Amino acid sequence: MADLCDRLLATVLAAADVGAATLRHLPPVPKGRTVAVGAGKAAAAMAAALDRAWTGPLSGLVITRHGHGLPAGRIEVVEAGHPLPDDQGPRAAARILDLVRGLGPDDLVIALVSGGGSALMALPAPGLTLADKQAVTRALLRAGTPIGEINVVRKHLSAIKGGRLALAAAPAPLAALLVSDVPGDDPATIASGPTVPDPSTLAEARAIVERWRLDVPAAVAAHLRAPAAETPKPGDPRLARQGATVILRPADVLAAAEAAARAADRTVLNLGDRVEGEARRIGAEHARLALANRDRGPLAILSGGELTVTIAGDGGAGGPNKEYLLGLALGLGGAPGIRALAVDTDGIDGTSPDAGARIDPTTLARARALGLDAAALLAANRSRTFFEALGDLVVTGPTRTNVNDFRAIIVDGDLG
Template sequence: MPKSSMSIVQTREDDPQALLRRLFRAAVEAADPMVCVPPHLPERPRGRTVVVGAGKASAAMARAVEAHWDGPLEGLVVTRYGHGAATDRIEVVEASHPVPDRAGLDATRRILELADGLGEDDLLLCLISGGGSALMSAPADRMTLEDKREVNRQLLACGATISEINCVRKHLSAVKGGRLAMRAWPARVVALMISDVPGDDPATIASGPTVADPTTAGEARAVLEKYGLAVPEPVARWLADPRAETPKPGDERLSRTQNVVVAAPSLSLAAAREIAEAEGYRILDLGDCVEGEAREVGREHAALARAVAAGEGEVSPPAIVLSGGETTVTVRGEGRGGRNAEYALGLALALDGAPGIYAIACDTDGIDGSEDNAGAVIGPKTLARAHALDLDPAASLEANDAYGVFAALGDLVVTGPTRTNVNDFRAILVKG
């Protein structure tokens, strides 16, 4: 039977923002590699076991493998600067994200060499997580790293979706879109993945280095044309070359490859939901596939929260609206702030001080874009407090400077690198 309104009042945590931060911690902990990796480790092979990987969680995943593997082990993973972890047998290299650098390029070339050296009795254990697209980067054919950097920079700035970005990345890479697994043939390949993408499609996680690619080079060209991007000549020339096509489903060289998603945004949302319900809140779960321009999604969610507060929503207060996924930011100004801070500021502006509504928006990797915060929290007094400091939140949003507003208010959520990544976490609390 549903809880009575009296029991809800009695069990609900008094500090809304403290509860929201606790929900975020639960979401991150559900994707801890030490928890989610060991149950999915494959059987030990007759030959060598070589571990490779890339992503914001790859170092922590490597540490989890070492702690639970009973045989010989070797390999290399590449992760973002500051996201490394102590390992004994698997080398960890740190490199740049979201724009690839020389360290990532050199590490990727070494990963490809490891894959090339395997035989039928060997196992290539791949540890893949969000961020792997930029971290495991090796340009195809005669493109340079600078060519790929320029394309990546334009894609991130133009508002392209993560699916569109990954489509282009796959066709410019020597490793993505199934090419890593192809290089390891005829060895067995097992890829353990921590998903940061809507729908948890293995072909999209880190641009699917071990997954046959259903997208085409023609679709990659269409993305560049859609956003009017002026790409370097070697990129345009390569995308017109038949060799730019990635391995497709049914390719024999991928027939010994197994891809397993070991952690996903939906599981993290479920962990947060369990705590919220135990506190007596009704839940409206929007799912883990929310996409769109960050500030616009913030406005849409503000309207939804207002409806809940007015008793006109799908649930009645006290309630918490949960969502995951990955929004985008079209860069117009020169301020600071990732997509979660921009979402939060857009939400606060649309709520305009509506009473009893609080929210948190954070990236589960602990880094919102390229800043040092995971995201931010807001409440009914956010705008009034900002105005008292002579800040103009609306102008700051136009300048893409949400970080500046929340830093001044002391409302940034700072966790440091969490060494996992299941995309963004958002929760809106509507008090009764």
């Protein structure tokens, strides 16, 4: 039922409260200064919670996406471009490095890091420009490259990611509080790992560029061949006082959704928080799964993870959650008793000003009545056009959290 989708979304967003998670993991107040730095879609909310609770001296700066900021007291909040960097991000990232340099062993750096931080801290390595990084990011996104591979490349083009922020802070101890938006919750992958050693290599970054046949600027190609561009690796003694704690995971909110669905007398099929792949293809697969399980009675099929979109032509207007849903709707073909919701928990699906959308058994029929060709719009990456015309977009506004996507398919049983 549609209201169960709404209840599950509310449950997920409540479970993804980064302020509460931050307060549960605060380190002890040090003898010296405390400097809070960081970046990500959740960074402002994390900073505000830290400022309210911290009893010692505190200063710092965090970067978040345009429109996702809020006051954080003693910690400055800067808004910058995402997913394509703008000039605000590099300036703020350079200031972050300046803030942590020169601290001593009695001081403390608290790094507040969440998904989106990689683009927001787009400080180019020496010899590269912001335009170079923008071109690479654009090429990676258009190719539908998985986020883990995107971040391998970005780390090796950065002056701050891939452990370089932690290097700048040494010898001060660094406590990183991380909100995960990546499958596996690897601290080296979240926001491209600015505070932890980097196990990936320059050779891997070059291989990704070649595998996806990316046309990158000449300066980028040359940089990826330079040994000096390699990142600090596990076991580097300079990072001995670095610590990283993942304080909130996609699996945490998926577990909360599962509990809420069971409380609503649903059998739950939890596909996990690591579902990856082309959005429309996964939508079609989940349609087959839902149809095959209609005889199991009232059912909730839940999943998380991050899907990708391969952009065609002029790029269209959509996002991975809406492409997933359109692929799901086409696969279901209007089957009775099945409805679904898919959203990005940060409130932004791709670059759209919506979190995602919903479908029900009438979706395709209502679209046909409006003269909409669902398959053609999906092929053109115009899923937002489709759902906007139907009035079925889900708009949350900035949630100031980011634990990846949430998808729920509600199956009322075999009504055929």
